Amino acid sequence: METRVLYTGKTHTTGGREGASQSSDQQLNIKLSSPGTSRPGTNPEQLFAAGWSACFIGALGIAASKLGVRLPAETAVDAEVDLCVTEGEYSLQARLNISLPGIDRETAEALAAQAHQTCPYSKATRGNINVEINIL
Numbered sequence: 001m002e003t004r005v006l007y008t009g010k011t012h013t014t015g016g017r018e019g020a021s022q023s024s025d026q027q028l029n030i031k032l033s034s035p036g037t038s039r040p041g042t043n044p045e046q047l048f049a050a051g052w053s054a055c056f057i058g059a060l061g062i063a064a065s066k067l068g069v070r071l072p073a074e075t076a077v078d079a080e081v082d083l084c085v086t087e088g089e090y091s092l093q094a095r096l097n098i099s100l101p102g103i104d105r106e107t108a109e110a111l112a113a114q115a116h117q118t119c120p121y122s123k124a125t126r127g128n129i130n131v132e133i134n135i136l
Contacts, residue, residue, distance in 0.1 A: 017043065035083060045092070049079035052121040056096060059115035059122070067110065074101045078136075093130040100135070108135045 010024035017034045020041075031041030056077045064071045078097040083090065096116075100108045112133050116122045125131055 045081040045083050048092075048121075049081040049094070052081070052094070052119075053077040053079035053096065055121045056098075056115055056119045059119035060098070060100075060111055062118060063111045063114035066114065067107070069103065069107060069111065071111075072101045072103065075099065091129065092125075094125070095132040095134060097134045097136055105135060 011021050011028065012024070013019060013021040013032070015032065017032055018039065019032050020030065021032060022029045031039075033039035033041035033043060035043050035045060056079070057075060060075060060077075061071055076099040078099070080095040080097070082093045084093055085091075096112075098108065098112050100111065103111070112135060116131075116133055122131070
């Protein structure tokens, strides 16, 4: 089975957590700062959370289509990505808090489970970090 690349996101980052990052198409141009500092800028955990939640909503749409369900316009995913340290080793853990107004809990759970199987971010993290999926 051949893999076809649909898109390649390209960024150039300097200065690490206290630096800046810019995409090759100039659509992203941000300052970076470490979590908990007063310096202006975002951090990698926020960027990961934003990307994952956006991707997950797309995966929810695919799941809804397969199940014959219409996603509400107010569908939202609040992603929380924790930067952790254990005995000097850094890691991540995450929670995806999913809001599907007007959809019953059983259907919402089925949509979330299917989306978690197809979302590329979920696939990339599966088995690597602790992830909680919560239906709000």
